[in-house]
Amino acid sequence: MAISDTSSISGLNAATAASSGSNVSQADSEQRFLKLLVTQLNNQDPLNPMENAELTSQLAQMSTVSGIERLNTALSGLVNQTGANQVLQAASLIGYNVLSPGNALSTSEPKAGEEPAAVPFAVQLPATAGTVEVKIVNAAGNTVRTLSLGSMTEGVNAVTWDGKADDGTAAAPGTYSFTVSATNNGTPVEATSLVFSQVAAVKQGASGVTLELMSGQSIGLADVRMFL
Incomplete structure (x- = not known):
């Protein structure tokens, strides 16, 4: 306040x-x-x-x-x-999780006997894509998981990573990045990767109002696609 x-x-x-x-x-x-x-x-x-x-x-x-x-x-x-x-x-957005452009995902150590926590993110498309593929990469640059998502419509499409690697084991706790590849009948469709992050503070400067996220990123109000 x-x-x-x-x-x-x-x-x-x-x-x-x-x-x-x-x-x-x-x-x-x-x-x-x-x-x-x-x-x-x-x-x-x-x-x-x-x-x-x-x-x-x-x-x-x-x-x-x-x-x-x-x-x-x-x-x-x-x-x-x-x-x-x-x-x-x-x-009013402080404390809320906002969906904005980014490609960083984080996983934590699951409790004994429990499955890894699902990690939500999203893909935004300017037009319908017949084939969408997401590659999740670790800090060493190795692909940990490949998600074949099939077709997606224009707009923001919700995606969830179950926190597992391609072999079905839980991915090591840490920070990962992901890339999105989308095509429609062989023609590339430009995709925007979106991630959730909590708003920590609000700052007003010469360029306008910015949101300071817990991830360390600064975004403008126009970058917010959704909040929860």
């Missing part, structure tokens, strides 16, 4: 400061314009005075500049408010 409160206050202060700066700039511009206009009127040629159309044109230009400055001020406030709302939304 402290993170979201601090970010909201900072956003409010920034919006106030931006508004004050814009007001000063606008007032200065109007004063300079009026001073130049009065000087121009005082020094015009009596035999060739400024025409009404020319005067109207100059006033319209000043009105346009003033309107643009007010629009910029309004947009600046809207951007600051949006940033604060994003922080609040992101903070």
Whole structure:
């Protein structure tokens, strides 16, 4: 809660400061314009005075500049408010597991007499694939398990690894990576690997709001496919 409160206050202060700066700039511009206009009127040629159309044109230009400055001020406030709302939304994900791009899987030592814990992950496809294969590789680069998943549809497809190697034994506890190969009638289909990781913290920086995961990875809100 402290993170979201601090970010909201900072956003409010920034919006106030931006508004004050814009007001000063606008007032200065109007004063300079009026001073130049009065000087121009005082020094015009009596035999060739400024025409009404020319005067109207100059006033319209000043009105346009003033309107643009007010629009910029309004947009600046809207951007600051949006940033604060994003922080609040992101903070609500702390403690949840989110599904985002990645390819790291972890297994733990099963209890005596029990099967290894299943490891969930997912594959995202831009189109239907007739054949999808996943290779799970250990830290030494050796393939531990090959999963032939058959066909998959467009979108996010849930996958589960039972924690076993190809020979049916439990894979050694540790961290693994996986690759996805997808084709449709012999044509490669670009696949995105997705993994679950718990959200540890939320950070707001110059590039926007990011989620800091327990895996050590930083992702944006747009990278989240699902949370549970």
